[in-house]
Amino acid sequence: MNGAQSLIRTLVDSGVEVCFANPGTSEMHFVAALDTVPEMRAVLGLFEGVVTGAADGYGRMAGAPAATLLHLGSGLGNGLANLHNARRARTPVVNVVGDHATYHKRYDAPLESDIETVARNVSGWYRSSARSADVAGDAAQAVAAALGPPGQVATLVLPADVSWSEPAAPAPPVPPAVRRIVPDAVVEAAAKALRSGEHAALLVGGTATLERGLVAASRVAQATGARLFGETFLTRLERGAGLPPLERLGYLAEFMQAQLAGARHLILVDAREPVSFFAYPGKPSHLVPEGCEVHVLATGGDDAVAALEHLADLVAGGEEPLRQEASRPEPPTGALTAEAVAQAVGALLPEGAIVSDEANTSGLWAPAATAGCPRHDWLTLTGGAIGQGLPLATGAAVACPDRPVLALEADGSAMYTLQALWTQAREGLDVTTVVFNNRSYAILNMELGRVGAEAGGPKALDMLDISRPDLDFVALAAGMGVPATRATTADELVEQLGRAFAEPGPHLIDAVLAP
């Protein structure tokens, strides 16, 4: 058994059953070894950003990490933006980066570069395996590190000779660490704040936004009058009819300030102190209201759900959570606006759907329009590095083959990692992509003014305009084997969306928004 075979066997034994891959020559022994471990599924991406974003989507939904397979420092670079998003999401990812043979590195061959310096940008754990006999043990530790808690990107560098050499043997799984129990005194301090009679807010994020955490948080809010918020960008939110609703903090600082206005206590539950996404001249970055005391109930490695349930026991007695009523908007008709797209989604979203939301400015209406839809999951752009949505949807669909996936995608963002469509076609994934085609970097048009930059001249505005030439997403999807249609009215969109949800396999709808 060579190093590569021991590595893949160990990954499978440790619960890693999917590898999203874009290999090169130095990874050929890993590739050859795939056939020796039938339990490992290999999914090819045409670009590394697809591979890493899919690993993020998989990890968010599967509760177990996927592996990646990337080609040296340059392949890692191509995958870095979506690993950044995974880092912010605390998604477990076992990031395998092939390298030159150990003895070859000194010759500084063309693809040689300092992999570690790039990997450190996103990796909570990093190791380069030195010998074939070590790689299985290193892999088992990488899986445990990826799982955390909190989840993180664990990067294992695999030199080609470590991969091809013998001897090697599989290593047993490393038992993952358990989440820390939050001390009673911390929970009691939060309870005291909630009982103070002063205006309090609960901000939940991370692991606290699945059903159990939301139920406990909602009971606390119902019993104490505290306001309940979710972070702006959530790793995975369970929502829909029957679940406690969660209002997320707005993207823009002024919205966040309005939401938090008057709070004297802010209780953070696997969430971070609210800050502005970007800095703006003369505007604050740190958005905790003045005079508001911050209480950290649970942080990354803590058992945030148990802490919330403990808190509910203290302050909420037999209080029931608020539960979202079932409701759907009417299917829209007439002009195709971003709001109409949201209504169409709300009218048609299937039960059990997974929504990958990278609609940016166009997505403003979607959460409200789908709040009362049948139960579903909502995945967001945790790290702000655009080009996440389509790969994330791809990975989520691999993790959950029985659930429909919907990608709500801004046109500008779609063009970073559009190659994800090809993997969807190749794997027959049930992903429906709706591109909000407004032919601009709309968010930058807004931001150009907001940052206080002087009124944009023609050259500046040209940098935000992607209509010259127009992107034809129907042709682009067809070029990668994904059936696609164009909607120019709300009625067309409703018809096309209904058909896409009804048929298995990937579909794309180019929703050309009314100006």
Next chain:
Amino acid sequence: MNGAQSLIRTLVDSGVEVCFANPGTSEMHFVAALDTVPEMRAVLGLFEGVVTGAADGYGRMAGAPAATLLHLGSGLGNGLANLHNARRARTPVVNVVGDHATYHKRYDAPLESDIETVARNVSGWYRSSARSADVAGDAAQAVAAALGPPGQVATLVLPADVSWSEPAAPAPPVPPAVRRIVPDAVVEAAAKALRSGEHAALLVGGTATLERGLVAASRVAQATGARLFGETFLTRLERGAGLPPLERLGYLAEFMQAQLAGARHLILVDAREPVSFFAYPGKPSHLVPEGCEVHVLATGGDDAVAALEHLADLVAGGEEPLRQEASRPEPPTGALTAEAVAQAVGALLPEGAIVSDEANTSGLWAPAATAGCPRHDWLTLTGGAIGQGLPLATGAAVACPDRPVLALEADGSAMYTLQALWTQAREGLDVTTVVFNNRSYAILNMELGRVGAEAGGPKALDMLDISRPDLDFVALAAGMGVPATRATTADELVEQLGRAFAEPGPHLIDAVLAP
């Protein structure tokens, strides 16, 4: 004047007149400032790998650096692979990376990451500007650093508040350093080796592969009987009828070994000791023949051309260089093989063309088929990070608007940075792209066997097969506004290629190769 305005003015004053950009919010003041400096041309890319590859292509052809504009660490990550190629090409690039405002960084907002650790992978010079009053001076130094010699990637990080704050003023250009003159003793040692009567070889690369260097090198070879080789991957090679021909070392180690067999002296002229591109089990990495003495005539920062001319003065007297005779292959007919594509290119390549060669395995025949074509330039994959060809062609076309550009592109490689087509359409660039569509990562099929990996099973072979589904490059190009046709016979290719060369603006030909 704010920092951004002073920065752009200083770049222009220092000779940087093009900025390839993919901006985000933190770059909005840079974008707004574009209109205050009319001499700066801004070219938008839909993906950062397009931006950085275009800057490489521009720098190789213009003799002056382009600037980039990238969005924080994630944008830099997306652009890293083509910056790696630029690093290996020693192309001057002023790599401008926007960052959060200096006071905002401590809040660890979602897009915050360690930019420096990523930038160090590719940057010979790195600085983060601390104040608006400093940024112009930093920019002038960045340009000088980018120019070297040798050329390099100089990364200037531009925090948002440094960009938007006043006061700031343009800085004068920093005089670039001059190339070092190679000491007489070094040239004389090389001359002695050449006169020894022992088998000698001259290996040229870097700055030595334009006409003047080639003429001197060829005179030396003609006079002394030394063999003349070029490095496998050259930044820019001037070639064609009337110029001294240059045989490049093969990609595969065994070819390189055959070419260099018997050499007792190897004279390196801005070239590196030959090494295998990848390591292979049981095969050598270092390919200087045993018993061969290596003489470094000139290295990166040296005036390699002057050293070659000095050497020619010592050993070649009035010897004339070898000059390539004009010749073209007949236009091919019948089955469309990779060789037929090469013949078609050889039959039709326009005078003054710039060829961006990322055809990989399919490109094997192209250099020979075009050797006697009218004078042209040939740009290659210097760093081995695929996804270079289309962006490089884009940047070369911006640098040389009066010259036709031809991209010879492998299908797998094309899919990394296909968004370059959109920039070609937007800017009306005269680029003809021929995609060698063999529906596989053909080089990996070869490498899977060569690395000694056991015969690939179905899962392994699936990782090298990109025919499921087939990529339709005609549709993909049309989706980005580039007119495209499909050729399935050599006759069709000849007709389509002739038309593409005759018409201005971008064209793509999907050359579906016979199996």
